[in-house]
Every structure is written in C-alpha cells, then in structure tokens.
Amino acid sequence: MQTPIELSFQHVEPSEEIKALVHEKAEQLEKFSDRITSCHVYIRAPHKSQRKGNLYEVTIEVRVPGNELVVRHDQNDVAEHEHLRVAVRDAFAAMAIELKRWKNQIEGNVKTHDGMLQGKIVEIRHDEGFGQIITTDNRMIYFHRNSVVDGSFDELQPRDTVELVVQTGESPIGPQASTVRRIGTMEFVPETKPGRR
Template sequence: MQTPIELSFKHVEPSEEIKELVYSKAEHLEKFFDGITSCHVYIRAPHKSQRTGNLYAVTIEVRVPGTELVVRHDQNDVNEHQHLAVAIRDAFSAMAIELKRWKNQIGGEVKTHDGPLQGKIAEINHDEDYGQIIATDNRLIYFHRNSVVDGDFDDLQQRDTVELVVQTGDSPIGPQASTVRPIGSMEFDPATTPSRR
C-alpha cells in the first residue's frame, strides 16, 4: 500500500484490539490486488436501539489506479453488527469481493488517476438530509447526510469545497456520492480542468 492505512472512529471508543484487527484485514486486501494506493476505514455507532444496542456502521474506501472502491455496511444491516469485530469482518469481506470484481473488469489494464474527485456544494437541504455537488468533472452529484465523513452534514454550506467518491453502478437519481469529505480548498477547478469521463 502506497500510503498508511487511515482509521477514523465516531461515537466509538477506539481500542488497540480493534485497531490491530483493521490493520490486519486491510493488509490482507493486498492479496487480492497488490496495487492499492490507499485505504480509509470509518467506524461509527450512529444509532442506538434499546432492543439491540449499538449497531456499528463500517465504511471502507480503497483507492486503486483509476478509481475508488467503497463498501458501506449501515447500522440497519444485520443484528450481528452489534459486535464491532463482526461488522469489520463483513465489511472487509465485501471489499475483497469488490477488489476481485474490479480486477476482473480491468483485465490487467490499469489507467492512471489524476487525484481524488473534488467539487463544491451546489445545493444543501439540511431539513431533508441531502445535497448536490458540482464536481470537477462537471457532473452534478447527489449526496445524503450519511455519506459525510470527517465532518458534520449540518455544518456544510453552499459553495463549501469537498472531496468525494462516487458510487459505482447506476442510481435512479443519477450519480450519487458514497463518501463526502469537507476539505479546505479545491485542488482542481472545473473551469480549467478537462473532464475525466
């Protein structure tokens, strides 16, 4: 892996045991593809139920040459995700499948990648938990409150700059961001950067 694994916790007490599990699972991903450039893991306990306790949400974002692969296991996924280790295991298993699928798709042909996709918030609707981003490749991309990482949806404003990963696969509402990360300033400008499509 070209950069160190990044691990973020939200509403979860980080333990050495969990950190070691994540690092071990992330390193294991390189068995499926040895050209991974970065791996970000986000662990959250966003919802507490009186019946089932904390149900953990684990998001894994892996960057490979030419694209980003994202796996998100939400808190409503399965009751077993009351156990953080199980939620982590399931998320990494799903990412291994994504890596294998992507490797089969490219068939050995790897494209270069000119950096993470960035953009500015074009619309934000705090009451209805969604917004839209005009990206550096000139696409208008929808995002939901739950896709915001390393920041708070309620703090976002129109014209704020963000880094984003777009979900693979079609969505009935068009391109949709799987993760949105607020950043200080945009590295690329849609007005001067040619479309990467």
C-alpha cells in the same frame, strides 16, 4: 499499500483490538491486488438503543489506479452487527469482492457469470444459523449465518441465488463458504444431482 491505513471512529470508543483487526484485514486485501494506493476505514455507531445496543456502520474506501472502491455496511437490521468485530469482518469481505471485480475488469477477464462462484440455496435453517448451497460446479457447500454479507441471513430463502467464496482447506463438515452474498437471478442448470455428505 502506498500510504498508511487511515482509521477514524465516530461515537465509538477506539480500542487497540479493533485497530489491530482493521490493520490485519486491510493487509489481507493486498493479496487480491498489489496496486492499492490507500485505504480509509470509518467506523461509527449511528443509533444507540438501550435494548439493542449499538449497530455499527463500517465504511471502507480503497483507492486503486483510476478508481475508488467504496463499501458501506450500515445494516441496522442485522443483529450480528451489534458486534463490531463482525461488522468490520463483513465490510472487508465485501471489499475483497469489489477488489476481485475491479481486478477482473482491468485484466479483461469479465465474462457472463465469470469470476465469483455462484449457486443456489437448497437448505436453510434459520433457527440453527446455517444452510447449504449447490454451486454451478455441482458442489454442496455449507455456510454459517456469519458468512452472509450484504444482507441478513434471516432474509435468505431456499432457491435464492448467491455468490460465494469457499474456504481453502475443508472443514470437518466438508466444503464451507467464508463469504455468501445474495445476487439477482441467473441461469442455473446443474448437470447432476450431488449426493449429500
């Protein structure tokens, strides 16, 4: 990164823990592109309620040659965003997706359904906070409610189409998604029905 990360807080008490988390996540963005020139992160708590606590809004602006990528997470209906660490993590996960898209565009790699792995939700347990996705390459991938970005886990339904990032290295329960985002309809024709683990 050519300039230091800029971080500002509004209606939020700055903490060393959150500052360190933001710097760590911003540094991780550089593995998606070494052409980032600047990163600005704005954290604020727009609504205060004694019942629900603060629901945080995290905006990230990343400048790359010829473009500015902006992600704004202000999902005031997502209870997990009462936890600032979760809101920061989700915003940076969404920015990682934007950076991958930008990199694919400038490298001329944009094709229909290229880039992000896609799939359909085949099972979702709202009460237990997890679900399973069958991907376009016929894998069954587990995901946790905390991996869902750009929308509430509780709004997801079976047959919803999503794009996802699978963690490197399998967990004890098999392949697991680190990021899941609901997308529009897509062509989805799995060749074979996978067996369950």
